[in-house]
Amino acid sequence: MNILLIAGGWSPERDVSLLGAEQIEGALRRLGHQVRRFDPEGGLHGIFDAAQGQDFAFLNLHGSPGEDGLVQALLETIPLPYQGAGPRGSLLALDKAAAKAVFVRAGLATPAWEFVSANRIASWHPRLPYPLVLKPNRGGSSVGVAFVNNEAERITQLARPEVLGQDLIAEVCIHGVELTCGVLEGKTLPPILIRPKAGSFFDYASKYLPGASDEICPAPVDAATTRKLQEMAQTAHEALGLADYSRSDFLMDGAGKLWILETNTLPGMTATSLLPQEAAAVGLSFEDLLAELIRLGMRKHS
Known part of the structure; x- marks a missing residue:
């Protein structure tokens, strides 16, 4: 081919x-x-x-x-x-504010948020209480993500080059364990628990520097939590109207409650990326996974 x-x-x-x-x-x-x-x-x-x-x-x-x-x-x-996903599902998933609105409508717990358009950042004062997480609304790989605890930090973070001129969302900060769970052809894969070795969250360096994070697959959580993660990932996939595969990211707070953060329609695809690790846990090599994605894409077309 x-x-x-x-x-x-x-x-x-x-x-x-x-x-x-x-x-x-x-x-x-x-x-x-x-x-x-x-x-x-x-x-x-x-x-x-x-x-x-x-x-x-x-x-x-x-x-x-x-x-x-x-x-x-x-x-x-x-x-x-x-x-993978078509134009509509791709756009809904990439736009974090839109995706979170879809999550809420589907009954999924997601941290409270505010959308902040680029043209009102200078006059914006958050309605939500500190601490907050600021993110580019259509960014990925944690580029431009920052934690802010007060007004002074907010002003500093909004002036960073990584976020200038971009629409943002501000989320209530949920402290907890980071997890991710993939969906392949409507089937959920084993979730992964992520433990960055430095920093406070799974940032760009933690994602892409070799050895910067422990990524444990299957995640060492109980069976009920595994099922809940898989159900939420599947619900997000279907609610956004996605196809073939996706990977959703979560936080589990100290009380054990799961919060969905976002869904990725084109997740990282090196042999050691998160979704390929999940596929390997169910017996699919990297080549097997690519072959399956091609089969699914061709099936959609036919």
């Missing part, structure tokens, strides 16, 4: 996307596929020429474009099949 591997782009997660693409390309070639690369950094107009003669597009984009559904919408005009 001729596969167009789309990776790179212009988001702050570009380097992570390209790193994963190297491993994906190697695995696809081991599976016997021919691989052509397309990097939309210079613009998306080239996607039509790049798609000529291709049978399938494998997406490994993080942030915009890619997780916002724009690339998926273009592929559907060709049409060229691809793995």
Whole structure:
């Protein structure tokens, strides 16, 4: 099969996307596929020429474009099949405020939040009590995430280059254990418990520096908590209208209550990324996982 591997782009997660693409390309070639690369950094107009003669597009984009559904919408005009969520589900999941509204409507517990548009950041004063977590509304990989405990810290954090000019959300800070749980073809995978070795949360360095976090799969939690995590991940996947696979991130507070934070439609795809680790726990190698995602994407198209 001729596969167009789309990776790179212009988001702050570009380097992570390209790193994963190297491993994906190697695995696809081991599976016997021919691989052509397309990097939309210079613009998306080239996607039509790049798609000529291709049978399938494998997406490994993080942030915009890619997780916002724009690339998926273009592929559907060709049409060229691809793995994962369509344009609508991708956009809903990437926009944290929109996703949280969907979660609440689906009965899922998520930390209370405020949406802060870029044009009112200078005049914004939070209604929620400190401490708060500030995040870019459409960011990923924890880029630009900050904890603020008072007004002085809020002012300092809002001036950081990572968040300037962006819409934000402010969430009530929930202290607890970080967990994540994937869904593959409507089936939930074993959850992972994440313990960063430095810092207060699973930040960019903890995610991507080798050995910076302990990622324990299956998570060492009781059976009831495992079932609840899987049920919540499945509910989020369905409520957002996703397809093929996704990975949802959670916090478990001191009382054992689970809170959903966000759902990723194009989760990290190196052999040691979180969702591939979960797939490995149920007997799927990295190559097996990619082959299954291609099968699911082709099935959607047919």
